[in-house]
Amino acid sequence: MLESRKVFLVNAVLNYFSSLCPITPGFIQEIEKNLQPILVKKNKYVLSPIDNNDDVFFVVNGLVRGFIKDGGKEITTWISFGNEFIGAIQHPRENFRPSIEYLQALENSELVPMSRLFINRLYASYQETNVIGRKILGLQYYAASERSILARIPSAERRYEKFMELNSFDVSKVPLRCIASYLGMRLETLSRIRSKLVKDLA
């Protein structure tokens, strides 16, 4: 990756942080000195349960999903379209355990990893990090609550409609099998609902 591209991607993280809380020169310097953006090619894993679950990732652009395996089956647990932090599920008090979630790029994705150790150092040294951290966690808590409510809607059709309502993004880039497992329905059910809705619109 070109040095200038790296600078651009780290700046995207800094812009995101400063949209949440004013940041100080010392904080900016730490970020610029320590973050190393990465490009993850389409279909490659960002993280799998054989990795240590030490990092969270800012998705500058691309498409990443989280999934777990249950009896050999992949179940998509979330989908990220960028401009947010992602990570595998990890209890805040039990660091450095392997993750149960896989993170996979569904498109070429530019990410900026941040280790939990580094974040803890920022928490201890720069007060603004605590404000930024609670705002990001507030957004993530809200998103996870929405995912949790969505999956509990009994009707498959209503789940799909709610999913489309919540996501203003271009969901056409997400493979249908991922959407199906995310919505807790079989692929055939999802296809049937989609054709029905297209017909209803026609």
Next chain:
Amino acid sequence: MLESRKVFLVNAVLNYFSSLCPITPGFIQEIEKNLQPILVKKNKYVLSPIDNNDDVFFVVNGLVRGFIKDGGKEITTWISFGNEFIGAIQHPRENFRPSIEYLQALENSELVPMSRLFINRLYASYQETNVIGRKILGLQYYAASERSILARIPSAERRYEKFMELNSFDVSKVPLRCIASYLGMRLETLSRIRSKLVKDLA
């Protein structure tokens, strides 16, 4: 409620906060001056969508659930056994809208409400609030992620097993119809799974 009971309940909140981060005398004073614990009787609502969704609640003891209504049906979205903060889902940037979630006490429950306005004042005046806030939101984010993953496990039996594994609490106090909708299954399915597991153990 007796004055001494109120003091006891507010102290429970202060103990919880100080287990997360050292708190200052000014912070303690604000809490003691402003919080008014409440007792919510079994089956009564703590909050419903006709209320303003202005408060979060520390559950000192009791049993509270969140639920939504979908086509007249109640769907339990979470269950709290106490010693944590609860609230109806609310986008962090869109305050003071009515909630879509109902909060209902399933047992007599002693709660300490805190308004979002009051919390924002604490954020602005006492640095430790930001540390406490991000730690609480980290715990809530983790719990919501677990709820979200749980609901996506395809097999009803595996969902029930996972639910029992995640909850070390006395789930026998929770009405079966609440557990069934929380686990996205019909009451009959839940009863069948439970009898099967009892037989397997015998």
